[in-house]
Amino acid sequence: MPFSHLGLSSALLNAVQARAYQQPTAIQNDVIPSLLAGRDVLATAQTGSGKTAAYCLPILERYLQQKKPAHRTVQTLILVPTRELAVQVGDTLRSLSQAFSQSPKLAVLFGGISINPQMLHLRGGADIVIATPGRLLDLVSKNSLKLDEVSCLVLDEADRMLALGFADELQQVLKLLPAQRQNCFFSATFAPNVTSLAEALLHDPHRVNIPSTEEGKPDILQRAVLVDAKQRTQLLRHLFQSEKWSRVLVFVATKYAADLISTKLRRAHISAEAFHGEQTQGKRSQVISDFKASRVKIVVATDIAARGLDISQLPVVVNYDLPRSSDDYLHRIGRTGRAGEAGIALSFICADAANEAHFRLIEQRHGFKIPREQVPGFEASAESLATTEAIRPQDPNGGIKGKRPNKKDKLRALQKTIGE
Template sequence: MKFEQLQINEPILKALAEVGYSEPTPIQEQAIPPVLEGRDVLGCAQTGTGKTAAFAIPILQRLGAPREKQSPKRPVRALILTPTRELALQIYENFVAYGKYTGHTSTVVFGGVSQVPQVEALHRGVDVLIATPGRLWDLMGQKKVSLSGVECFVLDEADRMLDMGFFPDVKRIIRTLPQKRQTLLFSATIPAEIADLADSLLTDPVHISVTPTATPVEAIRQCVYMVDRCNKRALLAHVIKGNGMQQTLVFTRTKHGADRVARDLKKAGISADAIHGDKSQGARQRALNDFKAGKVVALVATDIAARGIDISGLPFVINFDLPEIPETYVHRIGRTGRAGLEGTAISFCDGAQMSYLIDIEELTGRRIEEVEEHAYPMTGEQPAEPEDKPQCRRSSQGGQGRRGGGSRSQQPKKKPAQPKAEPAQKQPQKPAAAKASEGEAAARQPEREGGGSGQRRRRRRPSSAARPEGVKPPEAPAAKPAAVKPAAAKPAAARPTQAAKKPAAAPDKKTPPAAEQKRPASVNRKKASVSRGGRRPRDNDSAQVETKPLPAKPLSDSLRARIAAKVASVLSGHRD
């Protein structure tokens, strides 16, 4: 069949002839007619079978004649969402090539670059917008683009869109689209999740499946090397050099792994470069252009960055790490063997990835040939690593014991140290009540001494020479003799003055003078209890208890008579 038989317009046929298209591929032959009729389509075809042309050609024809340039704003009439920058650029280039003579304008927006030229292109007006979900949602939030005039919506590589976590952004964008629109969903694989999504987006769709889901093309030779993970990088260099590979696309699981593999290949004398999401769009494009031009032998990429890489005649694809999702394996090897050409897909499998290999063989329905004789055969030591890891975790859990010093056998030696820490924790709690009595005693101290705060400061700094003769310093503060306060530094006459100030210390007692005399002793007893509670007694407290005499008071006649009687009875007992 020829494109002319699909009722394609002359301007588009002219552009197709210039790019070398004469006969449609199976997916194009089945998808173009229903899209021209305005129906929704769910298309499934392998990577490299021409899905882009299958929706780009009919969309350009359905847009009809371009609108007048005098229009103040040219609304977006067709929206194509793709998961990666590389794929967005590829689709944009195809739209430009197919619509060369139609007069329609196209633009592409994606992250990683400045949005200024993209916004300027949107302000000039475009008919077809190709975008990645993240950057498009950002521009919609800034009110830089409106999707109210979209007539056709295309969700390309839908399975990868969901795997990369773009589904929330995609749902938000779909809610802003007009309800009356044509929706096309194309994907290399259609798992159950994509089928559910299609049911919610498409209305009476036409199902197109050129080949069984996720079946690799027969022209690709597939083989697998069983190798320990520690020898994978050495095996990679050996395979590339031994087979004289000049253009090889290597897939890794992580971004860090891509950079590390590229560095090791350079050390082995093989020109290599890496592309992944952490690199700028300029660096990724330069690496891709150098790879296409043959300046780089090996291009190491992650799954996200490699989606959309279209290199005609790519001979080799190497899976440095087997993917966890079997469908991803189909995407990877689909980079080679395009347009009926032959290609080779090589995979490295270690002991931990055996289950991935089994899933891939079940999905593809064929057994992958194993290369048994090579320079780095699997030794069987790698599968033993998972058994060692629990031991490492157990030792790490005992890190608290080692932090204290030693292994678990040494932990009983530390148990006696725990009771030592308990008194240290309880010791500050024990004198809590004593500290309150100490505060009360300290509050009464200025009143007892009958002086102000300034006088107390001056009396706290006398030299040791001012101590009265015959008074020995207390034994408790012997370690700090300089802090001892002399007891006789204040005249004894100061106490009656204090007593005179507060004559009603104990109004209920029958003998107020005696109660007043016992008050200083009670204060000292409180301080003594504080000392017994754990606090070191203060120097001035001990000095007051031992050296300050109470003033003499006259005795009453009745008391004198009682004392005399008592003395007489004692003396009479001695005489007997």
């Protein structure tokens, strides 16, 4: 079904064409007509599915059809868990509405920067607000905006919002909204707390669940390279140069690792920057801007970049450290292979029993098996390989956040493996 059959006006169809959207994605086909009809929506879909446009297009259609009051009031509120996702959503709305005869006034609000420019921007009101919960409440407490006329609420990445500890702030925001409104709820997973929130928030929602299919999966080549832990940085340098990668997003476990590895890469005359939560918002924005413009070739990031970061034509993602949860693996590799582009997701498997067991569990949870590779000159030691091949993860929950075996369990498993 083409976009012209979804009920969008000519102004938005022109905007879609200008952005080179070819055909609606599955979630856009399902969500857009329901939101245009005024229904609540409860949606899940794989990363890179086009969900941002799925709700941005109906929001802008609603704006075009509304009478423009003399004083702007917030009609649409989009709540997101991270600064990066807030910026991405704002950019999408701005791009789609730039050719309107009267564009909506957008307010993108998040913490980590001075609140004063945001307060100045809100003078005279705003039509659409995209915000993280904490900064939104700060601005409400300073009387910089009111939410009593919001007619549409979007919760994007609700599971991530609750995981980051925004439950109390979210409840405070909901109390400020009118009872009669349209709600759109997006979540990648539905843990009990997410399900409870959805049930309390939504009225007779249209449920959308886009399963992963071979046709709908992003075109991502997944690779796994066995390597001793101490050789990973040298291997990263080697692959970047030998495979002529134009840009790489590298995921690590800690802020310290992000800073350390990016420093080592710069010493090797490779333009690299760290990206993590302890940086100022100005620094993070500059890193992403430079990365998009290819002024920076490698960004070494914590999982703060696993969601809400949209880098077009990003060819490679590297898991320098494996993610703690199997869901985060999909979110990480989903930064490549977006919008119909092909991508590579490469994971370094440290040649030890625990690392191998953890990656096998990720494979098991997602129903795939990735052949192990070795790169000439960076082969794992024979002793490490023997341990890796021998290990058989016994606990189906081993290695997943909150359910990982303790040190004694790991020692017993290793002793048993050696004994065999």
